[in-house]
Amino acid sequence: MANPGVTYEQWQDCTSALAMHGTKAEAAKVLGLPYETFRSRLASGNTRFAGRAGVDGSSPDGYMVKGRSTLYGPDGEVKAEWVKTTADRERLLEIAMEAVKESAKALPKLRPRPIKDKAYNDELMTVIPWGDPHFGCYAWGEETGGEDFDTDIAKRDLCAAVDYLVSQGPRSKQCVIANLGDFFHADNHAGMTPGHGNVLDVDTRLQRVMRIGVSAVRQCIHTALERHETVHFVPVVGNHDPVLGMAMGVLLANVYENEPRVIVHDAPTLRHYIRHGKTLLGFVHGDKTKDANLPGIMATEKPEDWGKTRHRYFFRGHHHHDSRVEFNGCIVEQVRTLAANDAYAAGGGYLSGRDMKLIVMHSEHGEVGRTTCSIDMLRDAA
Numbered sequence: 001m002a003n004p005g006v007t008y009e010q011w012q013d014c015t016s017a018l019a020m021h022g023t024k025a026e027a028a029k030v031l032g033l034p035y036e037t038f039r040s041r042l043a044s045g046n047t048r049f050a051g052r053a054g055v056d057g058s059s060p061d062g063y064m065v066k067g068r069s070t071l072y073g074p075d076g077e078v079k080a081e082w083v084k085t086t087a088d089r090e091r092l093l094e095i096a097m098e099a100v101k102e103s104a105k106a107l108p109k110l111r112p113r114p115i116k117d118k119a120y121n122d123e124l125m126t127v128i129p130w131g132d133p134h135f136g137c138y139a140w141g142e143e144t145g146g147e148d149f150d151t152d153i154a155k156r157d158l159c160a161a162v163d164y165l166v167s168q169g170p171r172s173k174q175c176v177i178a179n180l181g182d183f184f185h186a187d188n189h190a191g192m193t194p195g196h197g198n199v200l201d202v203d204t205r206l207q208r209v210m211r212i213g214v215s216a217v218r219q220c221i222h223t224a225l226e227r228h229e230t231v232h233f234v235p236v237v238g239n240h241d242p243v244l245g246m247a248m249g250v251l252l253a254n255v256y257e258n259e260p261r262v263i264v265h266d267a268p269t270l271r272h273y274i275r276h277g278k279t280l281l282g283f284v285h286g287d288k289t290k291d292a293n294l295p296g297i298m299a300t301e302k303p304e305d306w307g308k309t310r311h312r313y314f315f316r317g318h319h320h321h322d323s324r325v326e327f328n329g330c331i332v333e334q335v336r337t338l339a340a341n342d343a344y345a346a347g348g349g350y351l352s353g354r355d356m357k358l359i360v361m362h363s364e365h366g367e368v369g370r371t372t373c374s375i376d377m378l379r380d381a382a
Helices: 008-021 024-031 035-053 089-104 151-168 206-225 244-255 291-301 303-307 343-347 375-381
Strands: 063-072 078-087 121-130 172-179 230-235 262-264 272-276 279-284 311-316 323-327 330-334 355-362 366-374
Touching (some): 008 024, 024 035, 121 151, 151 355, 151 366, 172 272, 206 244, 230 244, 279 355, 291 303, 291 323, 366 375
Parallel strands (some): 230 262, 311 330
Antiparallel strands (some): 063 078, 121 355, 355 366
16 A cells, blocks of 8 residues: 655665665665565655656766656657666765764864873884774674673773783884774664675664764773874774764864874775885775785875885785785785674684784884784783
């Protein structure tokens, strides 16, 4: 039965979910609607709002035309025309980010923090890459054969590891904290990966996860400010959090807008780069690129920096394994995560060690040292 009360926004939600997940049943499940309600809204909306999306050949903002259907009368005249649309994911992301930027303007700006110690080593740069923190992941140890894990544990471990590593590192003038993607386990209320719709084990409400996650990042930045003059935060987006990962960068850039000692690299790109003398660093999640291609990508995207450096490193996450491979002109390092395995990872045998590393880079000589903080060290300290 048609639903004459369907709104344009409800119809947009239905068409977007259908385009993203492929079937009406799956789209209805994601939206939390009974199948008949979803089907009714879609059918009624297609009839009521087709004119908005095609009488003049246009489509609603965030959608693009993928086809047209025309109804002809007995005399051959056009009686009605429908324009079929599908979600324009890039535009929908732009719309979401525009909304985040507007809301971020209302956030309080932090005041500059005074420098306690001016005896910094300008030749050194401290790099702390975070491998897939997965805030919002829930794991039941009895089911996974490992440890329990939730958002509170994620914050406790992340902040403790950064605190230890910073205390063991040098007083370099600059410190880079690089989140290599998948900071948030889920990017939506449905608790599913946005790309393939895989159902995730999620902990509590999404807003609470975001609140605790951003709080943890700020605590880690402030820990680094106690020992370094300048702290760079690199928010790489992952396949689990393409919107929230980018949103966190936008939010933190606004929060630290008046703090010259904190630089948030919030460019809407999948890869980020920082040059330190003759050392060039790249950061990426790693789900869309092959490791062997990263050196060429670095040289293409940063040709001047490539030509002026001798030591080049690309750090990436995604697979959670410890790997370091040297290609022509660049070392690609995959880092581990501190997060415990959820049921999906444990069931699939995607097992790896858990740690976080601090790498010391020299402006002339590249890597000159590193320190590791394993999950066992954190548990022993607790």
